[in-house]
Amino acid sequence: MARVYNFSAGPSVLPEVVLKAAAEEMLDYNGTGMSVMEMSHRSKAFEEIIQTAEQDLRDLMKIPDNYKVLFLQGGASQQFAAIPMNLMKNRVADYIITGQWAKKAYEEAKKYGKANAVASSADKTFSYIPDCSDLPISDDADYVYICHNNTIYGTTFKTLPNTKGKLLVADMSSDILSQPVNVSDYGVIYFGVQKNVGPAGVVVVIIREDLIRDDVLEGTPTMLKYKTQADADSLYNTPPCYGIYICGKVFKWVKEMGGLEAMKIHNEKKAAILYDFLDHSQLFKGTVEKKDRSLMNVPFVTGKEDLDAKFVKEATAAGFVNLKGHRSVGGMRASIYNAMPIEGVEKLVEFMKKFEEENKND
Numbered sequence: 001m002a003r004v005y006n007f008s009a010g011p012s013v014l015p016e017v018v019l020k021a022a023a024e025e026m027l028d029y030n031g032t033g034m035s036v037m038e039m040s041h042r043s044k045a046f047e048e049i050i051q052t053a054e055q056d057l058r059d060l061m062k063i064p065d066n067y068k069v070l071f072l073q074g075g076a077s078q079q080f081a082a083i084p085m086n087l088m089k090n091r092v093a094d095y096i097i098t099g100q101w102a103k104k105a106y107e108e109a110k111k112y113g114k115a116n117a118v119a120s121s122a123d124k125t126f127s128y129i130p131d132c133s134d135l136p137i138s139d140d141a142d143y144v145y146i147c148h149n150n151t152i153y154g155t156t157f158k159t160l161p162n163t164k165g166k167l168l169v170a171d172m173s174s175d176i177l178s179q180p181v182n183v184s185d186y187g188v189i190y191f192g193v194q195k196n197v198g199p200a201g202v203v204v205v206i207i208r209e210d211l212i213r214d215d216v217l218e219g220t221p222t223m224l225k226y227k228t229q230a231d232a233d234s235l236y237n238t239p240p241c242y243g244i245y246i247c248g249k250v251f252k253w254v255k256e257m258g259g260l261e262a263m264k265i266h267n268e269k270k271a272a273i274l275y276d277f278l279d280h281s282q283l284f285k286g287t288v289e290k291k292d293r294s295l296m297n298v299p300f301v302t303g304k305e306d307l308d309a310k311f312v313k314e315a316t317a318a319g320f321v322n323l324k325g326h327r328s329v330g331g332m333r334a335s336i337y338n339a340m341p342i343e344g345v346e347k348l349v350e351f352m353k354k355f356e357e358e359n360k361n362d
C-alpha cells in the first residue's frame, strides 16, 4: 500500500494517525463491541464523542460561552439558504463577492430578500480581495457576508471588512483551524468539514446565541432553523455520527500539533516553500495578487495549456495527485491543508524544479 501526496481541494488529505486510529477502532470502539457507525446517536458512547468534539473545538478556537456550536448536515451549500432564512429579519444583506462560493451564497440569499453585492473581484477572475475598508453597507443590512478563504481562486481575507457595525457572517470551509480566529468578530462562522477537518457530510455552525431565534422567515424548514438544532444540542434527528467522530479525532490531532498558533506557523512555512519557488520560477507562476494569497490553496500556471496538462499527468505518475486546477480556472492548484506534511510540499517543489529544467525551452 502506497499513500500518495494528495493535493485535492476537497474532500482532502486527513492526518494519517487519525485514519490509523479510526481503522483500529473500526470493529470495536472503546470496548463497546461495535463500530461508531453502528451505535445509537443517543448512546452514552456517542454522547461522549460529540461532547468531546465540541469541547475540543471550543478549546482550539477559544469560542466564547455565548456562542453555540452546531454539528449539522447538508454541507456548506445548505447554509447558503439557512443563513438568510434565520438572519434576514429586515430582508436585507450585503455580500462581498470574492469567488464562486460567495457568489452562490449571494444568489441563494436573493430568494429570501434583498441581497446586495457591495464589492466584487469578478473583474480580474477573483485573483484579489477588494478593498473593504469603506463599502456602501446598507443601513438596514441584517448582516455582511464573506467567504473567508476562496478555495477555487486561492485568495484570503488578511483583514476583515469594515462592516460599519453590522453583523459579520463567514464561510470558513477551506481555512478553518489553519490559524487563530477571533470568534467575537463574527456573528456566524460556518464550515463544511471536508476541506480541513474531516469526511464530507458534516457542516459546523458557530453562532452567537442572540442570533438563534424563533422569528425566522416564514416557511423555514424545521431542520434549517438554528433554534431547532441548538435546543436539541445537534441531536434533533440523527446527526452524521461517523463524520463527527472523525472530526473529533482531528480536533485532538490539532491540539497535539500545538493548537492554532502552531498550525499557523506550520502552514506559513509550507506555503512559503511553494510561493517562493513560484516567485522565482521561469516556468510556473502564481495567479493571485501576493498580498491576498491563501495559505491553503495555491493556484499556478505555466501559461501554456498543453504544458499544464503534461505537468499534471507527470506529477500524478510521480505520486503528486489532484493538482489539476478547478474547471472554471484551469492550470494547477495545490491545496496544502493542515494535514499535508511539509515534506509533501518540499517534494512537490523538487518535482516542479525538475519539470522546469526539462520543459522551460519548449
Ligand SMILES: *Cc1c(COP(=O)(O)O)cnc(C)c1O
Pocket: 010, 074, 075, 076, 077, 078, 101, 147, 149, 150, 151, 171, 172, 173, 174, 192, 195
Ligand atoms: C467546498 C466549499 C463549499 C461547498 O461545500 P459543500 O459542503 O460541498 O456544500 C462552500 N464554500 C467553500 C469556501 C468551499 O470551499
